[in-house]
Amino acid sequence: MKGEREGLKCADISSELLEIQRMSEDDCKRELSRLSKGLAHPARVEIVRILENKPLDKRCVCGDIVNALPLAQSSVSQHLKVLKETGWIQGEIDGPRVCYCTIKGMSEYYLALMNRALHGV
């Protein structure tokens, strides 16, 4: 399957870019506010940054993220949940661990959403 790497297949939202034009205005605004809420906390911005900058051949499990943040494990787990629900990241169970990665093309998707929601383009 395309996009597979080291056993972890990261979703790619690039193909959804054109779908934005077909969304209703209300859906567009809801979608933009949903994604914005995902980044509305410094810890979550940091998590996305970590996952975006991770080398392609390295994997990043929950524990790695916990170690990188000054928060309790349960708090980090909650932030990961929010990022999953708002569509920024993806998690894949690997034995007792969970391997996380960002959704490919999400930044571009976010920008296109913003352009359409705010400027009607």
Add this chain to the structure above:
Amino acid sequence: MKGEREGLKCADISSELLEIQRMSEDDCKRELSRLSKGLAHPARVEIVRILENKPLDKRCVCGDIVNALPLAQSSVSQHLKVLKETGWIQGEIDGPRVCYCTIKGMSEYYLALMNRALHGV
């Protein structure tokens, strides 16, 4: 003064674009999450959309925004306050009214912030 139009001078953040490179990583993440929180509600996205799409020769007072949203005046006023605090809009008192407009170049500023906070660019 540059940027003045119909008596309302809208701030322009374009000149701050280069400052982003000089911000600390933490400030960058805080700034990105702050701006994201501004758009983290559909009503606020709609307000920014209204102000972005307003003809340059027309002004937009609080009452216009209240009429465009299905919310009570006090709720809209609160959302306007959040948008002011997070840096998306600006208000100028004009008699008993308050005239609102977006900050010029904010979308570009937001994107640059995102690029640096998430990708270190």
Add this chain to the structure above:
DNA sequence: ATCGTTTATCGTAGATATACGATAATAAGA
């Protein structure tokens, strides 16, 4: 089967967000 590791979920406490009606503040106009 049992133990240790890893991660999600539960329970909880305090803070913040969201909505509304009511009220206060400000300015224009009669």
Add this chain to the structure above:
DNA sequence: TCTTATTATCGTATATCTACGATAAACGAT
């Protein structure tokens, strides 16, 4: 001055967010 129009703020109720420790669930290894 008094009234009207406009907008911000107050008070309040409910919901969501954020953090933590404790516990549960899932899995590999012994």
